[in-house]
Amino acid sequence: MxxxxxxxxxxxxxxxxxxxxxxxxxxxxxxxxxxxxxxxxxxxxxxxxxxxxxxxxxxxxxxxxxxxxxxxxxxxxxxxxxxxxxxxxxxxxxxxxxxxxxxxxxxxxxxxxxxxCGDSYHAAALAVNEPTVAFDPSIPRTVAEAKGDGFVISGVKSFVAMGDRASHFLVVARNNGGLDAFIVPRDAEGLAISKNEENLGLRGLPTATLELERVELPASARLGGEAGSDVRQLLDNSRTALAAAMVGVSRAVLEFAVPYAKEREAFDQAIAQKQGIAFKLANMHIETESTRWLVWKAAAQLEQGIDATRSAHFARGYAAEQSMWIADQGVQVLGGHGFIRDHLIELWFRSARTISVLEGTLGI
Amino acid sequence: MIDFEPTEGDQKILDQVRAEALICRNYARYYDEHEHEFPPEELEEAKGKPNVYTMFAGRSESDSGIGIMSMLISAGQTWGDYSVRMHRGTGGLGNAALRAAGTPEQNEKWGETTLAMAITEPGCGSDPSMVQTTAVLDGDEWVINGEKIFVTTGCRCDGVVVWATVDKSAGRAAIKSFLIEKGTPGFVVAQKEKKLGIRADDTAAFVFSDCRIPRGNLLGGNEEVQQKGSGGFKGVMKTFNMTRPGVAAIGIGMAEAALDFTRDCLTEAGFEITYGGGLHSAPAVVDKFQRLEAKYEAAMLTILRAAWLSDEGEANNTEASVCKAKTGEAVRQITQGCIEILGPMGISREHLLEKWFRDVRITDIYEGTGEIQRMIIARSLLGYTRKELN
Structure with missing residues (x-):
């Protein structure tokens, strides 16, 4: 229904x-x-x-x-x-x-x-992103190979959130032609964790680069055990999650730009009363709404156990394009004030560019 | 519960719509090229088969709402063709106005007839408050004078709801709706318009010269003209809340047809269209196609959102404009993009794609242009009146 x-x-x-x-x-x-x-x-x-x-x-x-x-x-x-x-x-x-x-x-x-389930915050993170040009999460460079009963994993993962303290990482790697995820403890031999990365946006979030050099893992480290896991579904889930976060950024920008445009006057009237600004705001609203419904559709399919790959692809791709565009328009509505760090619009502009290139990272 | 899957009951209806659309599509090219013929009231293939709307009987409360289904049915029908239907339903835009604003007696009298709606004039389109057609009370009759254009179903309707002003100096408050039956002396159907697209569609121009109608043909019966505010005008505007999603649905059905055709051509040419990969992994042509598909999905969801609110009995004025604006733009980009993808093959009249490209162009124009919709959305976002933002 x-x-x-x-x-x-x-x-x-x-x-x-x-x-x-x-x-x-x-x-x-x-x-x-x-x-x-x-x-x-x-x-x-x-x-x-x-x-x-x-x-x-x-x-x-x-x-x-x-x-x-x-x-x-x-x-x-x-x-x-x-x-x-x-x-x-x-x-x-x-x-x-x-x-x-x-x-x-x-x-x-x-x-x-x-x-x-304890009383205090405990970190463990997905490790999906890789620092390669035109990264494709469905064909990572990180590779696992069988060794005895277990596996050996090698590769580089970047933008691993809470990398400064996560006790475990869920590393997505190619395995035997398919995709698998492996639970890698922080102290695994062969795992090097960088100091915090310095990124364009989300600067408050500690992220790390993981270098895995022939990290040996037992068979029990493979997510789903012997049967493995549906990593594609996991990626669909995180794509939808990232898109949901992008809707939040878009809405933040719009809700800041609207009152600003009503207050800011030029040539004897509020700039919001000029169609050039009013139509921008209308378009920002249209696309924020559109993106949210794409997210909801993908999330509903995930919840119902229906194949959500196509919907998650649309949600993430569309959200990436629109959230960046909306943040960009937000800066433009504020003019010079959009460029200085007094207002959060400047931060959201960097947030939008940062989050919209990620894979993995979040889950819903 | 948030859910986007049609139920089994919904699907049965939608399957029937698709089966009919496939038949209607066989006639699409003929009536496009024979602009001055009308598609038949009932296709030969429809003889003895029930109208799809009769399938609504016996639906349960766990099936999708009537507004949602109306949108999906409209889109499903125009996926076949904009104008050709297995069974031509009765009712036009004027019927919606009658239901919304007519008195019980008026509904009783004209409810079963097909009524067109005549708003646009040669000198007034998006701003209906500039209506020049006049209605003057003379004894117990209204005398109507003026010209109307772009009247959908204008040739085949039994009558028309006409917007006319009873006092040009009083602005929007003086605009009233009048019901004029075909055959009334002084009412002339001037021509069937020649158009870029939707050529088989019945779009007429009317001329009213000293056309006299009974006093009781004033829709709603209220002859008063409020000097302040625009209450009467707003009453009329209310009819747009489901017609905007409705025309958006009509447009999106054709865009979907264009996407389906393009997908088949790409697949046949050996392009694999998959979705799990990275944003830069697909060939440029596949990436372009998928971006068009995402636009389709986004627009369709805004339509369903507006329809769902209406099913829930909630105000949907802004959402109706959101879906109209979004879809008006999306269907242009989709059909234009599909032609670009297929190149010279896309412009050939051997295929229907070039027709869909022409047919969808009206979506962003009628029932309020994209610019008008954005004005409505912006006013709602900003809490502005018409005076504050125009």
């Missing part, structure tokens, strides 16, 4: 996180970016919301709620509206945990899920 109806719990979650984003995230977004430093207090506050543990089964100490990519997409839009770097920091453990819930063996669930 085709419907856009939010469940009551989804509305409650959206409203609560909208408030959290506004009260807790917005006030510290600029400072975290300028100082290139995450707020530990924020991580603790976000952990208290139970965002990560809620959809982990009770048997492993979680909240036992059904996995819901739609609910998570809605949550992600709100948090990214607050700040994308902080949103990714808060939800990086969730991306790892959801992969284990969705694809892990019982032993893997038993071993890793309780890590995310």
């Amino acid at each position: 085709i419907s856009f109806k939010l469940e009551e719990e989804q509305q409650i979650a959206r409203d609560a996180l909208r408030e959290f984003a506004d009260q807790v995230m917005r006030p510290i977004a600029r400072e975290c970016d300028e100082e290139e430093k995450l707020s530990e207090e924020f991580l603790a506050q976000s952990w208290e919301l139970g965002l990560v543990s809620t959809q982990i089964p009770e048997a492993y100490g979680g909240g036992g709620e059904e996995r819901s990519p739609i609910t998570n997409a809605i949550i992600l839009e709100e948090l990214a509206w607050g700040d994308v770097a902080l949103a990714i920091a808060a939800l990086t453990p969730a991306a790892f945990a959801y992969a284990i819930v969705d694809h892990g063996t019982d032993d893997q669930k038993q071993a890793y899920l309780p890590l995310f």
Whole structure:
């Protein structure tokens, strides 16, 4: 049945996180970016919301709620509206945990899920991106090969969120012609973790480059065990998640530009009263809405277990193009004020360019 | 629950629509090239078969809403052809106005007839408050004078709802809707227009010269002219809330047809169209095609969003404009892009693609141009009145 109806719990979650984003995230977004430093207090506050543990089964100490990519997409839009770097920091453990819930063996669930059900923030991250030209997540350069009962993995992964502290990484690699994901502990021999990367945007988010040089792993490190896992579904999921975050950035830009354009006067009237600006705002709204529905469609398919590859491709591709365009228009509406760092528009412009080239990273 | 999958019940109807569309498509080229013939009321293939709308009986509450389904059916039909239908349904834009603004007596009297809607004039399009057609009360009759153009279903309708001003000095508040039956002396159907696309469609121009109609033919019956505000005008504008998504759906069906044709051509030529890869892994032509597909998806979802709100009984004025603006642009880009992909093959009249390219162009013009829609969206975003942003 085709419907856009939010469940009551989804509305409650959206409203609560909208408030959290506004009260807790917005006030510290600029400072975290300028100082290139995450707020530990924020991580603790976000952990208290139970965002990560809620959809982990009770048997492993979680909240036992059904996995819901739609609910998570809605949550992600709100948090990214607050700040994308902080949103990714808060939800990086969730991306790892959801992969284990969705694809892990019982032993893997038993071993890793309780890590995310404790009282304090615990980091583990997806390692999907690679620093190669025209990166394609479906054919990574990182390769696994069988050795005895286990595997040996070699390759380079970049933009690994919370790389400064993650206890485990879920590394996507080519294996025997297909794709697999491997759980690599931080202290694995042959794994070198760089100091924090210096990036264009999301400066408050610590990210690292991982160099894996013949890292030896036991058979149990392969996600899904002997059967392996549907890595394509995992990538579809993270694409949809990234797109949801991009909608949050787009909405942030639009909601900032609208009151600004009403207040700013030129030639005896508000600039919003001029069609050149008003139509820009209308187009920004049209594309923010369009992108959100593409995200919801992909998320609904993920939730229903329908093949979401095509929808996730559209959501991510469209969101990448539109969120960058919207942020660009936002700068233009503010004119010179869009270029100086007093306003968050400047930060969102860099956030949009950064997040829209990523793969992996998030999960819903 | 957020869900984008049609139910089994929905699918049965949509399958029927597709089967009919495939038949209608066989007639598409003929009526495009024979502009002055009308497609038949009922195709030969339709004899003895029920109208698709009868399948709505017996649907359950867990099936998709009626507004959503109307959009999908419209899109499914124009996927076949803009003008040719297995069974021509009754009702035009004027019927929607009658239902929204007519008195019970008026609905009783004209509910079963096909009514066109005449708003546009040679000198007034997007700004209907500039209407020059006049209605003057003379005894118990209104006397109508003026010209109307771009009247959809104008040749075949039984009557028409005409916008006319009862007092030119009073602006928009003085614009009223009048129901004029075909055959009324002084009402002349001047011509069937010659057009870029939707050539088989019945688009007429009307002339009214001292055309006298009963006093009771004023739609809604309210003769008062409010001197301040524009209450009466807004009453009329309300009818647009489902017609904007409706015309968007009509456009998107043709864009989908163009995409399906192009996909088949690409596949036949050996291009593999897959979706899981990186943003730069596909050949340029496949990447271009997929970007057009994403535009289609995005536009379709905005249409469904506006229709869903209406099904829920919620205001959808802004969303109706969002979907109209989005789709008006998307269908142009899609059909133009498909021709670009196929090159010389795309412009050949051997295929329907060039026809779809012409047919969709009206989508961003009628029922309010893309610019008008953006004006409505911007006013809503900014909380501006018509006076503050125009």
